[in-house]
Amino acid sequence: MTNPGVPGGETRTIDLPCGETVGVTEFDLGMREFECPCGDAHAVVMDVHPPERFLPDFLVEILRETVETTSEEMPEFDTPHLLGVVLEEFPDRVATADLSEDGDVGYALLWVTGFDARRLHEIVVELVVELMEHAVSHAEDDATIQEFERQMVDFDVSAFVDQYRAERDLEADDVYRSA
Template sequence: MAEPRVPGDDPGTLELACGETVHARDIDMGMRDVRCDCGERHAVVVDVHPVSRFVPESIADVLRETIETADEFPEFGIAHVMGIVLEEFPDEVAVADVSEDGSIGYAIVWVTDFDSRRLHETVVELLVELMEHAASHGDSDTASAFEEQMLEFDVEAFVEQYREQRDFESEVDTPV
């Protein structure tokens, strides 16, 4: 017999910042955005997405090699990226742990108040800040060189070019 539930106690239900709800079962691993009843599109990220969804694999490799994790994840990955986003925008990110539901296909899902393009720009900005912070702990020449390069870095142009190369309109995209 089915067990009665209190509305909102289903771990697969995400309460979005816009006030609407979406269930993890309605989110496919290939989705980048979900069209919401509020009329907006919200970015979707699941734990099986690679960091290279946002930055080239070579940068994702450097992040994995240089950042030591102090949690259950063996290396820096999408959960850490989304943790940084969640820390910066706690009221704009809904997250659900659906690891107990084997029919879904992933364990964690994040849905942001902003669309996938804005999320992409936000992630790149936050990763650049993380790398600037790391570079500042190195020698001063390296830190200065990195800071100079970042002054010329155009996040919007990078995201535009990267999204073109990755062909996010297709369901099957591959790392650059």
């Protein structure tokens, strides 16, 4: 697709989970949610967004210390790994674009989901808890396993997301919306 007013200029597009096609220049670095022409709000994540957008600092540190990555380009656990887990679980609800060759956008990887920003936040937390449960299940200490399971019974993902978003003031970031 050509860019109006720019002879021969091409606009990269992304096919969203809802079926809409949107130019990638519609997504800026501060955007967390996109008001789509389809009428839905879609969560927007870029590789430059820190994983602390979804998880507390201490947990990101633990994940970085314990999760072994296999990528030379991304040797440390980061946002692309979180979105990779979401993509694996919901392949038809996440659109991706590799824009590493496009110097005009300011980011290399873009994910736009079929979920709004808050629901994506819940999904990320749920999937990280599942990863933690799997890791703890391999522990050789039964007391550790039982303690973790006891704490998870009381853990309310929705309440955690509400509190975390309020503390991090993520709703203020959501004002960066586009139609």
